[in-house]
Amino acid sequence: MEDVIPLLEIEDLSVEVEERQVLFSVNLAIGAGETHVLLGPNGSGKTTLLNTIMGLPAYRVTSGRILFGGTDITPMPIDERAKLGIGMAFQRPPAVRGVKLRQLIHVAGDGGGMEERLSGLVRNLDLDRLMDRDVNMGFSGGETKRSEMAQLLAQAPAITLFDEPESGVDLDNIAVVGEAMNALLKPGTVAERKGAGLIVTHTGHILEYVNADVGHVLLNGKLACQGNPLDLLEEIGRSGYQKCVECALCDQ
Ligand SMILES: Nc1ncnc2c1ncn2[C@@H]1O[C@H](COP(=O)(O)OP(=O)(O)OP(=O)(O)O)[C@@H](O)[C@H]1O
Numbered sequence: 049m050e051d052v053i054p055l056l057e058i059e060d061l062s063v064e065v066e067e068r069q070v071l072f073s074v075n076l077a078i079g080a081g082e083t084h085v086l087l088g089p090n091g092s093g094k095t096t097l098l099n100t101i102m103g104l105p106a107y108r109v110t111s112g113r114i115l116f117g118g119t120d121i122t123p124m125p126i127d128e129r130a131k132l133g134i135g136m137a138f139q140r141p142p143a144v145r146g147v148k149l150r151q152l153i154h155v156a157g158d159g160g161g162m163e164e165r166l167s168g169l170v171r172n173l174d175l176d177r178l179m180d181r182d183v184n185m186g187f188s189g190g191e192t193k194r195s196e197m198a199q200l201l202a203q204a205p206a207i208t209l210f211d212e213p214e215s216g217v218d219l220d221n222i223a224v225v226g227e228a229m230n231a232l233l234k235p236g237t238v239a240e241r242k243g244a245g246l247i248v249t250h251t252g253h254i255l256e257y258v259n260a261d262v263g264h265v266l267l268n269g270k271l272a273c274q275g276n277p278l279d280l281l282e283e284i285g286r287s288g289y290q291k292c293v294e295c296a297l298c299d300q
């Protein structure tokens with residue numbers, strides 16, 4: 049049988065931030081249309097992994113490489129990665145003074161009629177009052193997340209990296225964020241294809257709204273365990289992260 053190339057392939061990736069090694073020989077493959085979940089304690093390197101995939105400049109790859117659709121993107125700047133189809137919902141999205149949300153959504157959507165295409169979703173995201181304000185300037189936690197989701201829906205990435213999408217968001221907003229994530233991850237809503245995802249979550253609440261195929265646990269910058277996401281969360285809830293390494297659910 050012919051080998052299928054994964055959409056995103058991380059090979060033996062080691063990363064330094066501010067001269068300190070944070071990730072150690074990480075291997076991870078995400079197929080087209082698959083949703084993976086990344087779990088791990090505070091400071092274990094989850095955001096670092098997502099930022100490195102997105103190509104943020106502070107994250108220095110010291111070994112290994114990142115392939116997207118079989119192409120080595122390790123040396124590529126962030127904007128080229130975005131154009132190729134990688135999108136990210138940041139844990140703490142920055143405010144952008146002087147740029148209106150409407151302008152950013154227009155640019156993210158490459159000028160292409162996002163509001164008509166996604167009118168129902170935009171309405172649900174309740175963005176009317178935010179569209180003509182500077183991006184994220186003084187936005188509440190929930191408004192910031194909703195504005196990020198709108199930018200991503202306009203971009204319609206082939207893979208979206210979600211860094212704690214439920215953090216700082218109340219229950220009503222989690223449902224709205226979950227709906228936007230599903231639109232990005234299900235076929236036909238924002239593009240013909242089904243988008244892939246990598247979701248960092250501490251609580252797993254978002255998994256009440258979004259289905260995930262595979263879960264991974266990152267401990268001290270190393271991937272320690274892989275398995276069914278809900279089983280992993282249940283085990284972590286019961287025994288804590290350190291038990292992950294030995295737990296029976298590990299299949300690697
Ligand atoms: N830009 C940066 N400058 C300096 N140190 C950094 C930077 N980014 C990450 N680090 C360090 O790398 C380590 C891992 O941080 P990271 O944010 O990736 O963890 P995390 O798993 O996302 O944690 P949390 O669950 O708290 O969000 C931390 O010690 C952090 O201080």
Ligand SMILES: [Mg+2]
Pocket residue numbers: 094095096139211
């Ligand atoms: Mg983080």
